[in-house]
Amino acid sequence: MATANLLLHPVRMRILQTLVGAGELTTAQLRERLPDVSTASMYRHVATLTRAGILEVVQERPVRGTVERSYRVRQDEALVDEEARAGMTREDHRQAFTVFTGAMMSDLDRYLSRDDADPPRDGVAYRQGAVWATPEEFTALVEELEALVARRTGHSPGDGRVRHIISFALVPDKAAVSDKATGSDEATGSDEATGEGGAAGG
Numbered sequence: 001m002a003t004a005n006l007l008l009h010p011v012r013m014r015i016l017q018t019l020v021g022a023g024e025l026t027t028a029q030l031r032e033r034l035p036d037v038s039t040a041s042m043y044r045h046v047a048t049l050t051r052a053g054i055l056e057v058v059q060e061r062p063v064r065g066t067v068e069r070s071y072r073v074r075q076d077e078a079l080v081d082e083e084a085r086a087g088m089t090r091e092d093h094r095q096a097f098t099v100f101t102g103a104m105m106s107d108l109d110r111y112l113s114r115d116d117a118d119p120p121r122d123g124v125a126y127r128q129g130a131v132w133a134t135p136e137e138f139t140a141l142v143e144e145l146e147a148l149v150a151r152r153t154g155h156s157p158g159d160g161r162v163r164h165i166i167s168f169a170l171v172p173d174k175a176a177v178s179d180k181a182t183g184s185d186e187a188t189g190s191d192e193a194t195g196e197g198g199a200a201g202g
Contacts, residue, residue, distance in 0.1 A: 024072040
């Protein structure tokens with residue numbers, strides 16, 4: 001398991017996002033997919049992730065006097081462990097979430113910059129909902145979401161598949177809890193008043 005500082009660096013996050021679901025890629029292939037990342041920066045961050053055990057070398061072959069390596073993500077290691085999360089301050093969470101949402105914005109911007117971008121056709125979506133859950137129900141919900149994505153991460157390119165980036169954030173709505181307890185629905189809106197989850201986005 002890794003620390004938040006290790007995983008939530010903007011460039012390292014993009015490297016991991018590029019590799020997840022892509023099987024294995026060489027550094028040269030990563031540079032093709034992330035052309036705005038300099039060669040030196042790419043090699044430095046790949047080396048950092050490899051030393052940390054988050055990336056693993058799956059193949060080596062000689063190429064013009066050098067060794068070309070293919071890398072893949074060790075998904076069991078590409079997580080911030082419980083101990084590291086427990087040690088994060090509120091400011092650490094703010095900074096980590098800023099990096100996380102910034103990476104999401106970069107993903108969307110790269111997509112929208114393509115000449116063939118067509119959000120309705122391509123299924124671009126950004127939605128938000130709300131659920132009431134006990135701690136046990138919430139844990140089960142997270143496990144269900146992770147399992148849904150994990151079942152499809154083993155798919156390879158081809159057969160008409162298009163790679164999609166799936167991101168989600170889970171934030172307790174403490175204000176909604178206190179307002180519900182006092183009988184007020186002002187802070188949660190009409191959807192919460194009727195017990196239905198809200199949704200918004202494309």
